[in-house]
Amino acid sequence: MPLSRLMVHQFRNIKACDMSLSSGFNFLIGPNGSGKTSVLEAVYMLGHGRSFRSSVTGRVIQNEAPELFVHGKFLNSDQFEVPIGINKQRDGSTEVKIGGQSGQKLAQLAQVMPLQLIHPDGFELLTDGPKQRRAFIDWGVFHTEPQFYDVWMRFRRLNKQRNALLKTATTYRELSFWDKELSVLAELIDHWRGDYITQLTQVAKPICSNFLPEFDITLKYYRGWEKETDYQTLLERSFDRDCALGYTFSGPNKADLRIKVNSTPVEDVLSRGQLKLMVCALRVAQGQHLTSLTGKQCIYLIDDFASELDSARRKRLAVCLKETGAQVFVSSITEGQISDMRGSDSKLFHVEHGAVEQG
Template sequence: MTVRRLTVQNYRNIASADIVPDAGVTVFAGDNAQGKTNLLEAIYLCCTGRSHRTARERELIRSGENVARVCVRADSRLGERTVEIALSTSERRRVKVDGAPIAKSGELMGCVTGVLFAPEGLRIVQDGPAERRRFIDMELSQLKPSYYYALQRYARALKQRGELLRAGAQGELLDAWDGQLVSAGQEIIAARRDYIARLSAYASEIHASISGKREALDVQYAPSTDEERFASQLFAAREGDLRRMVTSVGPHRDDLRLLIGGEDARAFGSQGQQRTAAISLKLSELHVMRDETGEWPVLLLDDVMSELDPARREQLIRRLEGVQVVLTCTDASDLAGAPIAKLYAIRAGQALCVEGKP
């Protein structure tokens, strides 16, 4: 997958931008708050349909404007793909894939694949289980639209079951929603188990490489239940769930264990170790996506290099060969040794190509 063009209009602080990334490494350089991250976010929005920074679409529309537009054109092994998203202050977003409007968000998944690592990515390690579930769900949804729809079915059943629990309902009505919860939940659990097993194998090798083999990362799936026992455990928990008015069993309570040297990375890892673990997970996503789709996704790196020591930075750069990378930095000296093919200077929401062909 290669992003060939990004066009942006009235997106955050960017009035208009037309970016032609290189198939290798493209850099957005500039001071903070100039718009570098906004351009990465725009690409990721076209990959996933979501911003990694906010759930409020109004924040994505330039101040004083009513409509923002983002368009990504990419080449894949299946041909050219185009994703266009229009955000409005007064109506629902409009999304087109290859020029045709889509009705469901799931139809966007997998059209343009991308992996993003931003400062917020440390939440995977530092925050609670909800952040790690979000990480798994976002990447699996890109790979398998069927997983995205299973998440939607599960969320709907979980909400309905919660309302019934709060109303004190029992009997056939609760049985019916339990059945839907189990059906969708079993699909989610199976997909997560397979994905994390593949992710873990890559993450261990990548983390060892970046850390100079000084650290060992172990990634483990920690499910609330499994496919075979979900139905029976949900039924057994019903009485307690009615008392507490909350569903206590299911994939909405899953977690991902991240161990460095056998110790919990969240509790005992240093900032540098946690960052390396998070980056290793993101690079592992690249490999799993390539295995699944037959091509590398685009890698989006937001101010990553400046936070790494020189040795880890060098190891990371070595692992970027063959992958389209779009990254941001404030100081190009942080990228010494990186094979930069194109450099854009970003200032006050404007992008100027200063190195490579515009």
């Protein structure tokens, strides 16, 4: 779902900008501190309802300004332009408008604007704890399984209630009624996640071998509790331990994606540039898989494109992104770093002191 236009107001150092976009590559070129990442952050906010750099809205709203706006127009599957917008106030209140209708939920933003962000710290997906990898899996399941969002929300609610009950319960009987529904939801989430990773692996394998031909990469989904046991049995068996901890230890909220190269965890083998390429491969695979299942295109946001990558690897990534046919936003300090990627359908924007001008 490419954006044909992007308008940003009072967002970090960007007072106001209005960009008419390419449905292919959009380059943002400018010196340090000029506002390149802020433009990407604004697009990200349009798809996620929040920033990827700060959870505090007040830090994203321009200093001294009362609120921020990000508006855009995206092309729907019939190639009609649909307006989309988000407004955030200093008190944290948010308004979302899609197709002229206000009061829309953040999940609807995500639904119409699937985004993939690749930024310089993106390799944390591979090196940090499992939280980011669960988010990675759930991005895919959210976009391909229509019931996932509601089921996940119900699971979270019930799990919270269970954790509260664990603090006072004396026998398992007090929990067993709740655990029945919780288990059905947990098994469903596990089933969707497992299926998604099986499918994604097929798409990711050739991209990984294109980017990192010297390594044999494997993805293995871990569901968050032992393989042989159904979830309800596990909950009953773990009652004493969970009571002592005051929360449910095992379950879908402990799921992970274990990624290995030549049977060793990736973070022990790959260099930083290779880790970045691996993350790019996984994210491009998610986008391709989404398109093949639903016909939807995701938008790629690539911040500081050149960091960690040599020119041969940059070229490989650029070719791969071009082949997806998706809309791509790329930030870079110099034009030289993106010269290989420029084509007739691309647009270049110069960013300086928060002003964005088409070049």
